[in-house]
Amino acid sequence: MADVTLTKLVKNYDNTPVIHGIDAQFPAGEFVVIVGPSGCGKSTVLRMVAGLEEISEGQVLIGSQVMNDVEPKDRKIAMVFQNYALYPHMTVFNNMAYGLKIRKHSKEEIARRVNEAAEMLQLEKLLDRKPRQLSGGQRQRVAMGRALVRKPEVFLFDEPLSNLDAKLRHQMRVELKRLHKQLGTTMIYVTHDQVEAMTLADRIMILNAGRIEQIGTPDQIYHEPVSTFVGGFIGSPPMNFLSAAVDNTQLNFADYSITLQNRTPSTPEVTVGIRPEKIAITPTPHPHSIPVRIDFVEKLGSGKLLYTNLGDEPLVISIMNGMELENGEYHISLPEEDLHFFDKDSGQRLTT
Amino acid sequence: MVERRILSSAFSHLILILGVILVAFPIWITFVAASHDAVRMTQVPLPLLPGGHFFDNLYDALIRGVGNAREQSVGMMLFNSLVMALMIAIGKICISLLSAFAIVYFKFPFRMTFFWLIFITLMLPVEVRILPTFAVVANLGMLNNYFGLTVPLIASATATFMFRQVFLTVPDELLEAARIDGAGPLRFFKDILLPVSRTNIAALFVILFIYGWNQYLWPLLITTDKDMYTIVMGIKQMLEAAEESPEWHLIMMTTLLAMLPPVAVVISMQKIFIKGLTETEK
Numbered sequence: 001m002a003d004v005t006l007t008k009l010v011k012n013y014d015n016t017p018v019i020h021g022i023d024a025q026f027p028a029g030e031f032v033v034i035v036g037p038s039g040c041g042k043s044t045v046l047r048m049v050a051g052l053e054e055i056s057e058g059q060v061l062i063g064s065q066v067m068n069d070v071e072p073k074d075r076k077i078a079m080v081f082q083n084y085a086l087y088p089h090m091t092v093f094n095n096m097a098y099g100l101k102i103r104k105h106s107k108e109e110i111a112r113r114v115n116e117a118a119e120m121l122q123l124e125k126l127l128d129r130k131p132r133q134l135s136g137g138q139r140q141r142v143a144m145g146r147a148l149v150r151k152p153e154v155f156l157f158d159e160p161l162s163n164l165d166a167k168l169r170h171q172m173r174v175e176l177k178r179l180h181k182q183l184g185t186t187m188i189y190v191t192h193d194q195v196e197a198m199t200l201a202d203r204i205m206i207l208n209a210g211r212i213e214q215i216g217t218p219d220q221i222y223h224e225p226v227s228t229f230v231g232g233f234i235g236s237p238p239m240n241f242l243s244a245a246v247d248n249t250q251l252n253f254a255d256y257s258i259t260l261q262n263r264t265p266s267t268p269e270v271t272v273g274i275r276p277e278k279i280a281i282t283p284t285p286h287p288h289s290i291p292v293r294i295d296f297v298e299k300l301g302s303g304k305l306l307y308t309n310l311g312d313e314p315l316v317i318s319i320m321n322g323m324e325l326e327n328g329e330y331h332i333s334l335p336e337e338d339l340h341f342f343d344k345d346s347g348q349r350l351t352t
Numbered sequence: 353m354v355e356r357r358i359l360s361s362a363f364s365h366l367i368l369i370l371g372v373i374l375v376a377f378p379i380w381i382t383f384v385a386a387s388h389d390a391v392r393m394t395q396v397p398l399p400l401l402p403g404g405h406f407f408d409n410l411y412d413a414l415i416r417g418v419g420n421a422r423e424q425s426v427g428m429m430l431f432n433s434l435v436m437a438l439m440i441a442i443g444k445i446c447i448s449l450l451s452a453f454a455i456v457y458f459k460f461p462f463r464m465t466f467f468w469l470i471f472i473t474l475m476l477p478v479e480v481r482i483l484p485t486f487a488v489v490a491n492l493g494m495l496n497n498y499f500g501l502t503v504p505l506i507a508s509a510t511a512t513f514m515f516r517q518v519f520l521t522v523p524d525e526l527l528e529a530a531r532i533d534g535a536g537p538l539r540f541f542k543d544i545l546l547p548v549s550r551t552n553i554a555a556l557f558v559i560l561f562i563y564g565w566n567q568y569l570w571p572l573l574i575t576t577d578k579d580m581y582t583i584v585m586g587i588k589q590m591l592e593a594a595e596e597s598p599e600w601h602l603i604m605m606t607t608l609l610a611m612l613p614p615v616a617v618v619i620s621m622q623k624i625f626i627k628g629l630t631e632t633e634k
């Protein structure tokens with residue numbers, strides 16, 4: 001177990017910066033998920049921690065030791081790759097044992113560690129197979145086993161579940177979480193999938209174009225997104241955004257307005273965010289309700305998604321089962337305490 | 353539909369059988385000629401069915417020797433050819449593996465320049481540079497020995513290029529995983545890269561062995577000592593026996609013997625060879 005610290009971390013590829021100075025500290029034993037859209041630099045950050053990518057500026061510390069010039073093999077890390085990167089000509093056993101053999105562990109020690117990892121990952125029966133004789137999920141387990149036997153201080157994962165189908169992905173997610181509980185090792189996990197981020201993480205770091213957008217627990221990030229980017233990225237379906245003008249206690253949308261009781265955004269022009277599940281919908285009007293026309297209903301099994309427009313801005317409403325709904329006229333209300341206010345131009349969260 | 357399938361299948365079989373006959377007939381003739389005595393081989397029409405002197409001829413070729421004064425042993429020539437072909441094939445594979453490894457996995461100044469330099473030598477086979485190469489070999493005192501026979505043929509742009517392509521298909525993550533596991537460059541080469549390109553190496557070995565075995569012009573230049581003659585040269589020389597008419601039965605026996613090692617290599621490596629040419633999974 002070791003904590004990981006990034007200080008003013010910069011990466012340039014041929015003088016083009018792709019990581020613009022990242023400062024973060026991940027306490028020992030935490031499950032940290034780095035999440036962001038494709039191409040934002042997640043892998044680059046992870047690979048700098050692993051030592052596979054030169055650090056252009058700044059520092060990576062594991063424990064209290066600066067790692068910039070330390071070889072990957074000496075960083076006490078283990079990494080799991082998206083395409084597994086198993087050695088194709090070696091058996092499962094040898095795939096897991098290879099690193100230990102190089103480190104000249106004794107035969108008994110190697111066998112003991114590999115069997116222990118195999119048991120943990122239910123690979124005992126597959127030890128003599130070659131990678132090509134395994135399914136995707138099994139290969140993924142072997143890749144994890146290879147990381148496990150090293151007994152690293154920090155685990156690094158680069159989109160390890162992206163090549164699996166949805167069901168297996170869910171299953172592996174649960175297993176990973178269980179593994180983390182069992183081992184208590186620091187884990188840094190990169191993904192573009194916000195569901196993985198929300199379900200796995202103790203702490204999420206959201207990257208946007210090489211900069212940190214927000215670091216926080218899943219709850220903080222979900223309930224207090226610091227920007228429209230975070231609100232729009234986390235949550236499925238994402239947060240709704242509506243432009244509005246603030247006039248004293250009046251919040252004026254395109255062709256209707258609501259009165260704010262307790263909150264006043266500090267700028268006159270704002271973007272209002274609201275989560276789809278926080279919008280209340282009824283067939284009949286009530287005070288402060290807004291009439292909408294539901295154009296389209298999407299059934300998810302556990303609930304429904306309703307698609308409509310307010311003015312010319314799209315709005316998605318998420319409801320649980322139990323309410324019978326057809327396309328047609330309804331009334332919604334936007335609870336004041338569930339509104340998020342963002343600066344219209346910068347997209348940054350406004351205090352109220 | 354069914355008739356058409358039978359018809360087309362019969363047709364393709366016909367073509368295949370014709371092809372086999374076309375390829376096999378000369379070999380059959382060689383075998384037949386090697387089983388008759390010298391007298392029968394001077395009479396017309398030439399025999400189409402095997403005679404009874406196969407083992408006599410085999411004895412002559414391997415033990416008594418061939419040539420004007422029975423001074424050349426086919427066994428010696430086979431051995432020379434074998435050494436030459438093996439040295440060329442193995443030498444070429446070792447050198448090209450290493451140079452491809454350097455070009456793909458190491459960043460050094462003028463990396464691409466070196467690659468293109470190697471590539472350009474494709475345009476300079478031995479036949480083109482034969483005089484300067486001969487001069488170099490002669491000055492180094494390598495006439496009439498195995499090194500003179502093989503070293504100038506070993507540098508190989510084709511094989512280097514091929515291994516480069518093979519290495520480029522090995523995913524980067526494999527190298528990275530090995531680095532994290534603690535493997536240095538040579539360890540990675542030995543433990544990962546070589547086994548992964550095993551089938552390609554076998555395929556190339558077959559091709560290069562035959563290339564080496566079939567060398568004619570270069571051994572002709574380099575060897576003057578009869579003990580260094582290779583089998584391909586030897587056959588040609590037996591044809592040119594000055595005073596007498598060529599001893600066809602012995603020539604054909606020698607030819608038959610000369611065909612065996614390449615055939616053995618192809619058959620023994622066939623499985624991996626075909627995998628090497630077709631397999632894509634890494």
Ligand SMILES: Nc1ncnc2c1ncn2[C@@H]1O[C@H](COP(=O)(O)OP(=O)(O)O)[C@@H](O)[C@H]1O
Pocket residue numbers: 013018036037038039040041042043044045
């Ligand atoms: N070897 C490289 N050379 C140049 N640019 C690169 C290289 N690797 C990655 N990049 C660029 O860096 C950015 C971040 O890449 P990456 O970290 O792989 O993104 P992510 O993992 O978040 O999808 C991308 O815009 C990508 O084009």
Ligand SMILES: [Mg+2]
Pocket residue numbers: 042043044
């Ligand atoms: Mg990536």
